[in-house]
Amino acid sequence: MSEDEKNPAREVITDYAQAHFRYFRTTEGTVYAQKNGHPVARPIRSQGTTGSHRQELMVGLFNDGVGVFNGTSLKEALDLIEALALSQDVQPTHIRVAPGYDGATWLDLGRDDGQSVRIHPTGWDILTPDPREVCWRRTQLTGELPLPATDTDGKGIDLLLRLTNFATAQTECLALAWLIGCLGPSVPVPAPFLTGPQGAGKSTAGRMLVxxxxxxxGDLRRAPKDEENLITAVAAGWVTALDNLSHLAPDLSDLMCCIVTGAESIKRALFSDGDVVRSRYRRPLLLTGIDVGVIRPDLAERLLPLRLERPRVRRTEAELWTEFEAALPVILGSLLDLTVKVRATEADIPTDLRMADFAHLCAQIDAATGFGTLPAYRSSLDDLNDDVIEGDLLAQTVLKHAATLDPGTETRMTSSEWLHCLTGLYSGDELRPLPKGWPTTGKVLSDRLKRLQPTLAARGVLIDWGRTKEGRYIEMTRRPAVPPHEQQSMP
Structure with a gap:
């Protein structure tokens, strides 16, 4: 055969690749490769040391006797494949959990054979998903789960609660609600904050939940020192767990709010061009610590405090984790059974809570089991409001002033007038010095009140803003007290 009749290496590679792999792009423009009949997809541009599509393609070419090719040929072939894939249909990739057809969701077990769990209100099964229904994206943070046990009769839930040191039955209900929420790919869940005295097993319980x-x-991590590193860690896994927090800086607090409810990060792709890389993320977050100091109001609405107590009997780490690993298939099976039962149950959606999807999940759990999860969630938010008020002198001063107002009467002043009023109330007759961080202008006061608005509303003080011909104003109203017989009927 003459040299002219031989196919160039890049064409041989391209033909083989298109015969053995499916190529598609995501909404962000990233091209992925998916082996025929297999749900795991890998980005073709990945240069990772393990599990990259480049390596997958090289191994396939060698094992099938096609040949061994140099890097130039592989690069030219992959460049052509990427260009061709940009005109194909768009399909998303998912880490750990994914939506499926007919109202089902999927849980990736992280297995090489691609077996996953299909969760539906009618039951759950271990199957290999259709590659066009689910495309799993895996990273080094994607661990392997055991095959869940069937017919557990709820024993796994009892095993889990026996291994942890949650202080109350209400706390146990909230922990289970969070785990069920983690199996939903599109519903934001509040971040559990495991707290308690030293030696209460906060880190151990956090590891078990993760x-x-x-x-x-899966394991706990120290909080990264900058936003980019935290976003990178969050985007590479499903549950992100930060251990032993002692302080929440404002920037970290704001970023945690974005992680819980979802946001997008954009950065430049290369220094040599003007293209960008988009990274969307909304992930379950878990925190542990004894005390993080002052909690900002917006983060407080996205937290789920879980208090632990010191165990009466200590066990070795080796003994504890050996028992947990042996029980994990049963725990996972029982959690899936409970998830199916909850999803098949209808319940009213609470309309007065910010995390309405999670509140609805709590209501479904209560309807399915009678646990009392929704009242426990409301109580936890009430405790967090107390924490916010205890750490904010401005909030305390506003509540002190509101106590002097007639219920239902609107009081309007400009922001500067409110600043003068509240400053005088805080200083008192003894003219005590103002604390660090006290508002210095009407604009700063207005911004602080906007952050505190939900917290103050939970304590019966309504703050609103408006404008008249004379200018802008801030309105404060003390809500009338609700009679006890009406409180019992409130949602």
Missing amino acids: RIIEGMT
């Missing part, structure tokens, strides 16, 4: 979803390789 490993039910992420496998035995």
Whole structure:
């Protein structure tokens, strides 16, 4: 055969790749490769040391006797494949959980054979999903889960609660609600904050909750020092767990709010061009610590405090984790059984809570089991409001002033007049010095009140803003007290 009749190496590679792999692009423009009949997809541009599509393609070419090719040929072939894939249909990729057809959701077990759990209100099954229904994206943070046990009769839930040190039954209900929420790909869940005295097993309980979803390789991490590193860690996994927090800086607090409810990060792709890389993220977040100091109101609405107590009997780490690993298939099976039962149950959606989807999930759990999860969630938010008020002298001063107002009467002043009024109330007759961070202008006061608005409303003080011909004003109203017989009928 003459040289002219031989196919160039790049054409041989391209023909093989298109015969054995499916190529598609995501909404962000990233091109992925998916082996025929297999749900795991890998970005073709990945240069990772393990599991990259480049390596997958090289191994396939060698094992099938096609040949061994140099890097130039592979690059030219992949460049052509990427260009061709940009005109194909768009399909999203998912980490750990994904929506499916007919109202089902999927849980990736992280197995090489692609077996996953299909969760539907009628039941759950272990199946290999259709590659066009689910495309799994895996990273080094994607651990392997054991095959969940069937017919557990709820024993796994009892095993989990026996291994942890949650202080109350209400706390246990909220922990279970969070785990069920983690199995939903599109519903934001508040971040559990595991707290308690030293030696209460906060880190151990946090690891257990994480490993039910992420496998035995899942672990807690120290909070990164900058936003970019935290976003990178969040985008590469499903559950992000930060251990031993002692302080929440304003920037970290704001970023946690974005992680819980979802946001997008954009950065430049290369220094040599003007293209950008988009990274969307909304992930379950878990925190542990004894005390993080002052909690900002917007983060407080997205937290789920879970208090632990010191165990009466200590056990070795080796004994504890050996028992947990052996029980994990049963725990996971029981959690899936409970999830199916909850999703098949209808319940009213509470309309007065910010995390309405999670509140609805709590209501479904109560309707399915009678646990009392929604009242426990309301109580936890009430405790967090107390924490916010205790750490904010301005909030305390506003509540002190509101106590002097007639219920239902609107009081309007400009922001500067309110600043003068509240400053005088705080200083008192003894003219005590103002604390650090006290508002210095009407604009700063107005901004602080906007952050405190939900917290103050939970204590019966309504803040609103408006404008007249004379200028802008801030309105404060003390809500009338609700009679006890009406409180019992409130949602």
